[in-house]
Amino acid sequence: MSTVTTATPSIMSPVRQPRRRSLVRDTAVVMTRELRPVVHDPFSLVFGLVQPLVFLGLFGPLLVGSLGGAADGALGGNVWQWFVPAILVMTALFGTSMTGSNLLFDFQTGAHERMLVTPLSRSSLLIGRSLKEMVPLAGQAVIIVAAMVPFGFRLHVGGALVGLALLAVFGVGLGSLSYALAIVVRKQEWMFWVVQQTLIFPLMILSGMLLPLETGPGWMRVAAAFNPLAYVVDAERALFSGELASATAAWGWVAALATAAVGLTVGIRAMVRSAD
């Protein structure tokens, strides 16, 4: 601390607080606070990259081999063009769906209770936390894409940026749902992982993220039609190929915005009741 403190009674003079609070300012305060540990410890970002890189390095080559002749039809000419956008969605899916566990920890220690007695609005506590997830996610996406370009991944900058924006919207929704789940199960914490794990794998497989659904049975394609994640994955593939104005991309936006709307509504309602 560069501040020089004197032992005069002037210590702790009364604080003048602004008369009105704004949601934007509150959200920015929460987000900045949540980001501080990431800034101090950037290596936590790198650990988050291990899983997507393992999938890219080990699953990608298998994908081409196991599909054999079918690969060309289902994946298009370049496997990375099909697989890299999906891996970005996967990174977002895992990162944001687990983020509620951070809140569970803050429930345990009392740090969340501390935030609840401050004048910060309940909605800013949720929105700020959910938005914070987007920063490491963007960093990871840049690294993944940069790592894959030398292997023949063709980058359409415009499409990629729109793709990341879409992913951010979807991620905010999913992150909010994860926080809502954490709040609901805070008295039986183990439930958090049971629910998260039970939901995430069916969602992932039925999105055609890792393996194309075109080669699967018909009922799977029907199920996928009800999975918002499937629309997001398809849209990411279209956007990263530069198809900005396609119907696939439009459906992706619908799915992402719907997820965000539902997530924020449910999340904020849960946050308001999180002190009970």
Add this chain to the structure above:
Amino acid sequence: MIHTRSLTKDFVVSRRQTVHAVRGISLDVEPGELVAVLGPNGAGKTTTMRMLTTLIAPTAGTASVAGHDVVAEAGQVRRRIGYVGQGNGAGHTQRVGDELYCQGVIYGLDRAAARRRTGELVESLDLGDLVSRKVSALSGGQRRRLDVAMGLVHAPSLLFLDEPTTGLDPQNRANLWEHIQRMRAEHDMTILLTTHYLDEADSMAERVVVVDHGEVIADDTADHLKADLAGDRVVVSADDEGGATRLAPLASRLRGARDVTRDGVRVEGRVDDGPRALPELLGAAHAAGIGIESAQVHRPTLDDVFLTLTGRSLREAGSTDTDAQDATTRKDAA
């Protein structure tokens, strides 16, 4: 500063079971008071505090804190009160200085002011060497001082402390109290604290509110409570049983004497003012030719007060019939 009327909180555990954690507490705390709420685990102390700090809404009754209603104007209350909960308020991945600075910004300080306030608090709560330390690396006592610092960031005129010293060793407890007392003297703070340490309520608070089963069962200064509800206990042993038999009526004539009993050579009873009563009794015994072997005065503790009020000792009360309530309030606090 605090005015509650029939403040009530029920927790619906299941369709068949409702826990009445707080049953109609009416309490007035004036500016500048230091009030300790004392009671066994599960008595409703924490639940009351959580209603007063806007964390949970009352089932019935009203509470006005720092001039504002805790339900209708929760935001206004939150701006004005400082709160140190049972847990640790600082995020474990955060650094000490960052967390204090961030709290300053939350309460509306600009960057320079928040930085200055961080410096002041760090100085006055002995956290100077720890500003860039991670919260998870702090000791229990250091964490507790940080909690208090966070509660004081906006210089509140009313501070709530929920079991501030639980889990600290005696040295850290004394140290934390030193800090709290000094801060209070410097800024005329009103303080409401809960504790289950009897000695703490006795020595620190000017007023003790005893709570049991969700109700206030006594409310006065510790000295008055002890004098009115427990009284000093005088124990005198005579040389022989004959002497003791003659001594008992003498003891009964002392001022405020009650519950005088004889057991063998031993006579004991409660009196208003033990240190004055004992010489008087010994003088009377000497005049009557009764030989005295030993004499003692026991000053009452707040535990004696609780025992008189409820028939239970405060130390045991938490673990017996209040278990269900205990579980609810504690889960709630987690």
